Amino acid sequence: MTIRLGVDIGGTFTDVVLETPEGWHSTKVLTTYAAPEDAIIDGMHQVARKAGIDLGAITQIIHGTTLATNALIERRGAKTALITTQGFRDVIEMRTESRFEQYDLNLKLPPPLLARNRRYTVTERMDARGEVLIPLDLAEVEALAETLRAAQYESVAVGFLHAYANDAHERQVAEVLAAKLPGVMVSLSSDVSPQMREYERFNTTIANAYIKPLMKSYLTRLKGRLADEGADCPVFLMHSGGGIMSLESAAEFPVRLVESGPAGGAIFAADIAARHGLSKVLSFDMGGTTAKICLIKNQAPKTARVFEVARTYRFKKGSGMPISIPVIDMVEIGAGGGSLAHVDAMNQIRVGPESAGSEPGPASYGRGGTRPAVTDADLVLGKLDPQNFAGGSIPLYREKSEAALDAAIGQTLDMDATEAAWGLAEVVDENMANAARVHAVENGEDLAGYTMIAFGGAAPLHAARLCEKLGVDRCLVPQGAGVGSAIGFLRAPFSFEANRSVFMRLSAFDAGAVTALFEEMTEEATRFVRSCDATSDILADHRVYMRYAGQGWEIPVSLTAEEAANPDQNRFKELFEEAYVSLFGRAVAGMEVEITVWSVNARTAQTTRPGLDPGPRGAAPTTDHPTRTLFDPALGKPTDAAVIPRDALTEAQGPALITEDETTVVVPASRAVRVLEDGTLDVFAKETRP
Known part of the structure; x- marks a missing residue:
């Protein structure tokens, strides 16, 4: 069992x-x-x-x-050193020299994870083909090891130029460090992120070394x-x-x-999409600290090779710390139940990214918090029952929420507590809606025809309003929505993605080399998965990253197992042009095409899990249930909403509040709700009844 x-x-x-x-x-x-x-x-x-x-x-x-x-984010990792190629000490500080905000004359770039006095160089050099230009000076490495010992470093990152093409020098350094500094942890860029682009690779390796002692201890x-x-x-x-x-x-x-929790949420949404046969899904995960939005097409989340941690400038792309690892592609903003609000110098309400967390938590928790959070606004607007929050385990205090809203917003903007809560909620909902729009545009998608799947403790409170703002007609709230990411962990396969940076132009396409490369990566990824699961069937997904010659970034191109086993130059070009047209509207005739990165993701085949118990059904009409005053922002006024326990619902017209231990589903006047066969709530626009 x-x-x-x-x-x-x-x-x-x-x-x-x-x-x-x-x-x-x-x-x-x-x-x-x-x-x-x-x-x-x-x-x-x-x-x-x-x-x-x-x-x-x-x-x-x-x-x-x-x-x-x-x-x-908090920069509380281990004392870490970087060893890199002579002349490349400042790569992580120079970054890519791009400005993430063109017109800010006082722009400040985020500081690198390691200060300059913690970055060391040694004499060595590889070229882009992995051939040795300057041999590694082992005597210099041994002397450096003594310097690191004297400085009492806990962890060392090793990142050499073009180590993705030939890792011999990094391995030699690791051997010296193991002999000279046996208690110090070592991270090699050729292990952590064997991909081209030294800024992202070095930064990822440093991040791994920086948190390795902490995570290993935990x-x-x-x-x-x-x-x-x-x-x-x-x-x-x-x-x-x-x-x-x-x-x-x-x-x-x-x-x-990094991002393991949000990844579980995306897997949960993909599982729900598969159960309901949905090919276009907008995954919306809102918890206590952040909101995560992810596009799921054909029941699989979109993935990427690089993402940013700790964006420092209004969540702008380029203002954070790039991490070059396989990741589910999503946008994450500081908008959760604990996100704090204030009025800025221009008398505008701002929400997040600062969060009250669980200590002390929102003002309504009565644990010492005095600043208003999204949860305080939700309570004042009638979305939450103060006696039954988190199954009754956490009492909420409306008077504390009202006092916090009045002090931070009401007195400055001459609003009562309800108006202040309305303004706070509208700002956070618009922030999330705008993030969803931008994410869709960046991926060449139109949200028309998409279905939202909402989960996380706070998402069902805000999902319907988000749908109104985005023009999305349908939202599903599955059973277990309040703990969706944890359920997603139980739906995820064992998997590992192997990557290689091997530059190849299609005009010099070498089918034999491609076959050998895919076989090598498949063996590596499969071996890793087998170390976790010795019996399940293993599937492999193949992908290449391609671009036109002269372009700075690649786009992913998926291959079938047959296309990877029998690589064909013309077929690779056809697939690239199809993907390019899908993203940018047209191909570029006469341009040379290049492949820069190759990828194989090995994963266990999905097994059947117990279905979610739909629970008992009741047929009582909406009018048989008690009501609570719910402020409807689309109408700009309070309404009487039926309060219906989830296990007593079959169908209801909005306004209504569907309650359960871990969350509440808000159904505004523009929506209706029904229960599907597996217990999922289907919240839909009244004029578009399925």
């Missing part, structure tokens, strides 16, 4: 889901920052009691965490605590690419855990 536990540590709540052959149980507990494992243990005991099982019966734990991301501590509590079973980690990796691999490559 398989009993699996999914755990998602967020900025405000830690979500825990226990899945058994009979169904699943879930809970939300406040995240414990000082010792994140405490919240996991608490939640694990709660769901085990609900299921009536001993902790020893759990056979597998899948975990996702924001710890890696937070350590990078994962070891967590494994021990779980065993002490009786849950002595395999622990796996969700990685940013949407798959599962072993605890040992996660400890070695913790940078792959």
Whole structure:
């Protein structure tokens, strides 16, 4: 009998889901920052009691965490050094020399993760083909090791020019460091991110080294605590690419855990899309600290090779720390239940990215918070029941929310508490809607015809209003929406993506070399997956990144297994032009085409999981339920909304509030809601009834 536990540590709540052959149980507990494992243990005991099982019966734990991301954002990693090629010490400070805000004369670039006095160089040089131009001076490396020992570094990143083409020099340095500094952790760019573009590669390797001691300590501590509590079973980690990796691999490559929680949410939405046969889905995940928006086409989330952590300038692309690893492509903004609001110098309401988190939390929590958060606005607008928030485990205090809204917004803008809450909610909803529009445009998509899937504790409160703003007619809120990312962990495959940067022009296409390259990467990726799962069938997805000669960036081109096994120059060009036209509207005739990066993603085949229990059905009409005053921003006035428990709903007209322990689904006057066969709520525009 398989009993699996999914755990998602967020900025405000830690979500825990226990899945058994009979169904699943879930809970939300406040995240414990000082010792994140405490919240996991608490939640694990709660769901085990609900299921009536001993902790020893759990056979597998899948975990996702924001710890890696937070350590990078807050810059509280280990004392780390970089060893790089002579002459390239300042690559991570020079960046790409692009300005993310053209007209800001006082533009400040974010500081690099390592100051200049922590960046060291040695004599060596490879060319782009991997041929040695200057041999590595081992005596110089040995002398440098003594310098690093004297400075008491905990971790070292090694990034040499063109190491993706030939890693020999990096391996030699690793051998010297292992002999001279046995207690120091080492990260090689050829292991962490074997791809071209030294700025992104060096930065990713430094980030891995920077958080490696912290994450290794946490994962070891967590494994021990779980065993002490009786849950002595395999622990796996969700990685940013949407798959599962072993605890040992996660400890070695913790940078792959960045965005692991949001990746679980995208997998959850893709699973729901597959169940309902939807080919165009907008995944909307809103928790306590951030909101994540992802496009899912043909039941698979869009992926990318580079993304940014800790954007410092209004979430502008280019203002953050680039991490070059396989990742589910999404936009993430500081808009969650705990996001704090203020009035700026131009008397405009601003929301986020600063968050109240769980300590002290929004003002309504009564835990010492005095500034208004999105949750405070939701409470004052009638979206939340102060007595039944988080299943009644966290009482909310409306008077504290009103006082915070009045102090921060009302007194400055001459508004009462309801107007201030309305303004706050509209700003945060418009921020999210604008992020969704921009993300769609950047990916060449029109949101018309898309279906939204909303999950996370706060998303069902805001999803219908987002749909109104975006012109999206339909929104699905699945069962377990409040803990969607944790459920997504239990739906994810074991997977690993192998990448190689091998430059090849189509005019010099070498089919034999391509076949050998794909075979090598397939073997590497499959071996990694087999270390986690020894029995399941393994599938492989092949992809190349291509561009016209002279362009700075590539676009992904997917290949079938047949096209990868029997590579054909003409077919590669056809596929590239199809993808290029899809993104940019037309191909460029007569231009040379280049391939820069090759990728193989090995993953276990999806297995059938227990369906979500649709629960009992009631046929009581809406008028038989109590009502609560709900402010409808589209109408600009309060309305009387029916309050209906989710397990008593079959169909209702808005305005209505569909309640459950972990969230509330707001159905405004423009929408209606019905229950689908698997228990999913279908919230749709009244004039477009399915």
